[in-house]
Amino acid sequence: MTRTAMLKDILAELHSCEKCGLCHGRTQPVLGAGVPNSKIVIVGEAPGKNEDEQGKPFVGRSGKLLDQMLAEVGLSREKNVFITNIVKCRPPENRDPLPEECAACREYLDRILAIVDPKVILCVGRISAQRLFDPNFRVTRQHGETREVDGRLVMGTFHPAAVLRNPSYRELMEADLQKLASIIQETEVLVD
Numbered sequence: 001m002t003r004t005a006m007l008k009d010i011l012a013e014l015h016s017c018e019k020c021g022l023c024h025g026r027t028q029p030v031l032g033a034g035v036p037n038s039k040i041v042i043v044g045e046a047p048g049k050n051e052d053e054q055g056k057p058f059v060g061r062s063g064k065l066l067d068q069m070l071a072e073v074g075l076s077r078e079k080n081v082f083i084t085n086i087v088k089c090r091p092p093e094n095r096d097p098l099p100e101e102c103a104a105c106r107e108y109l110d111r112i113l114a115i116v117d118p119k120v121i122l123c124v125g126r127i128s129a130q131r132l133f134d135p136n137f138r139v140t141r142q143h144g145e146t147r148e149v150d151g152r153l154v155m156g157t158f159h160p161a162a163v164l165r166n167p168s169y170r171e172l173m174e175a176d177l178q179k180l181a182s183i184i185q186e187t188e189v190l191v192d
Contacts, residue, residue, distance in 0.1 A: 003036040006115045010108060014088050019104035022089035022097075028055045032084030032112060034077035040184070041118040042066075043109070044085045044159065045127040046097045052090040057083045062160035066124070069160070069174060073181035082116050084109065086128050096127055106131075119187075121152055122180060125159030144176040146183070155180055 014029035023029075030047040033056045050060035058066050066083075067076065075081050087097040087105040097105075113121070123129035129137040132149065133156045146155045157176040163169045 003115050007031060007036055007112065010111055010115075014108065017088075017108075020087075020089075020101045022087060022091060022101055025092055026089040027052045029088040030055055030057050030085060030090075031088060031108075032082055033057055034082035035080055036082060036116055038080055038082040038116055039119045040075065040081050040122065041113060041116055041120070042081060042083045042122045042124060043128045043132060044083070045125045046085050046087045046094075047090045048094050048161075049090065051085075057085055058160070061164060065160040065164060069177055072174070073177045075177075075181070082112075082118070084112055086131050102127070102131055119152060120180070120184065121149075121154045123154065123156040125162070129156030143172055144179055146179075153183065 011029065011031040014031060017023055017029065026047075030051045044057060047057065048060055048062070050063075051057055057063070070076055070081065077083055086102050086109060088108055089105075091097050091101070121132060123132050123137075126137060126139050129139065129142070133145075133147065133154050134142065137156055139156060139158055139162070143157045144155065146153055148154070155176065158169045158173040160173075163173055
């Protein structure tokens with residue numbers, strides 16, 4: 001079975017998932033998008049309104065900014081990145097996903113990571129970094145730090161929505177992405 005087929009199977013399961021209350025307010029679950037055998041996975045927090053409507057991650061203003069910033073360092077969801085979220089359904093009013101919602105969805109995230117099998121995970125935003133990098137992660141202090149977790153290099157940075165709200169974070173996030181691009185180039189992570 002191909003990676004694409006395995007991801008489609010998870011998406012089919014998500015359509016009937018009722019592991020937490022988020023299922024009651026969703027239009028559709030958002031599995032992820034990008035290259036299914038990518039060596040880089042970007043993990044956000046949760047789908048927003050546009051994502052819920054379109055069934056794809058990071059398609060609103062934040063997504064456009066993320067795509068632009070990734071392109072500046074030679075990355076894109078069309079060529080060499082897979083993007084997903086900690087939770088697969090939109091929280092009401094775009095609030096942060098609750099710990100129990102993150103826990104309910106963790107199995108899906110773990111299965112996606114096992115299928116895509118990235119070498120690098122970039123956590124965008126506090127929630128994803130707390131779940132995958134450090135439970136006490138503070139984005140303003142720890143952005144750009146890297147560590148190995150389960151055999152993968154993991155880095156936390158700002159969420160593009162935070163950059164839109166506070167443009168002074170943009171330079172910091174750009175520096176983090178440059179660092180990530182340098183690590184990728186040095187380790188030839190994009191090469192199979």
